[in-house]
Amino acid sequence: MSDKEEREIQRFMELDSNKLTKGKERELAIQIEEDIMKQNEILADQINQEFKKHNIKSVDIVGAIGAGKTAIIEKILEKLGSKYRILVICGDVTTRVDANRIEKHNAESIQINTGRECALNAYHINQIIKNKDLNNYDLIFIENVGNLICPSDFVLGTDKRITIVSITEGEWVIEKHPMLFKMSDIAVINKIDLAEILETNIDKMISDAKKINPNIQVITTSAKTGENINKLIEIIGLGK
Numbered sequence: 494m495s496d497k498e499e500r501e502i503q504r505f506m507e508l509d510s511n512k513l514t515k516g517k518e519r520e521l522a523i524q525i526e527e528d529i530m531k532q533n534e535i536l537a538d539q540i541n542q543e544f545k546k547h548n549i550k551s552v553d554i555v556g557a558i559g560a561g562k563t564a565i566i567e568k569i570l571e572k573l574g575s576k577y578r579i580l581v582i583c584g585d586v587t588t589r590v591d592a593n594r595i596e597k598h599n600a601e602s603i604q605i606n607t608g609r610e611c612a613l614n615a616y617h618i619n620q621i622i623k624n625k626d627l628n629n630y631d632l633i634f635i636e637n638v639g640n641l642i643c644p645s646d647f648v649l650g651t652d653k654r655i656t657i658v659s660i661t662e663g664e665w666v667i668e669k670h671p672m673l674f675k676m677s678d679i680a681v682i683n684k685i686d687l688a689e690i691l692e693t694n695i696d697k698m699i700s701d702a703k704k705i706n707p708n709i710q711v712i713t714t715s716a717k718t719g720e721n722i723n724k725l726i727e728i729i730g731l732g733k
């Protein structure tokens with residue numbers, strides 16, 4: 494068999510494996526998913542109203558595993574920890590690693606372990622806030638489970654959503670994961686201190702984000718050196 498024929502068969506098998514269940518079963522699956530997302534949206538709206546009632550600014554941070562979500566929050570806390578009363582809700586499948594890191598930076602932190610679920614949803618956030626006195630906070634950050642796919646299904650009721658990727662994930666990472674960029678206010682491209690070593694095409698990443706969502710604000714950062722963290726704080730609307 495020629496290489497070309499082998500490639501064609503391979504592609505045919507790929508396409509075949511992409512076929513979804515047909516008929517009633519598929520309709521039912523879609524209906525259930527739509528219902529869950531709708532209920533989540535209703536609860537997220539209530540959460541947002543609760544935040545507003547208490548004058549709390551809220552930001553949710555999503556992004557790939559290890560892109561630097563916690564590291565960026567830590568850097569922001571170094572600058573804002575004494576200005577705002579901050580609660581950081583961290584989502585991870587397991588462990589309390591991120592919450593422990595955050596607590597070293599003048600902020601309260603709660604860790605949610607999602608187990609087999611690949612994203613936080615509004616029910617998780619509601620469980621936390623109904624047991625908290627929201628008068629004690631001015632600012633809430635929510636760090637989602639590291640993942641560029643699942644969090645797009647669940648809004649959390651925050652004012653702003655930030656999606657973080659880093660240049661170590663390759664210059665195609667934004668192009669391959671458009672959904673979160675479509676629904677985010679800010680795109681952060683992190684780890685630019687490694688740009689010379691990796692030679693990632695950062696301009697392509699910026700232009701991909703803009704193509705996917707012309708309204709998105711794009712910023713390059715380094716949580717290691719602190720480059721552009723002040724600018725990010727300004728873009729989020731938290732002052733200089």
Ligand SMILES: Nc1nc2c(ncn2[C@@H]2O[C@H](COP(=O)(O)OP(=O)(O)OP(=O)(O)O)[C@@H](O)[C@H]2O)c(=O)[nH]1
Nearest residue numbers: 557558559560561562563564639683684715716717
């Ligand atoms: N060189 C460099 N390393 C970074 C930067 N930001 C984060 N890191 C490192 O990347 C690793 C992952 O950072 P985290 O902040 O844990 O990333 P995360 O997105 O919170 O990861 P998960 O919560 O596990 O999804 C750590 O070793 C950080 O020190 C950066 O800007 N430059």
Ligand SMILES: [Mg+2]
Nearest residue numbers: 562563591636
């Ligand atoms: Mg983290």
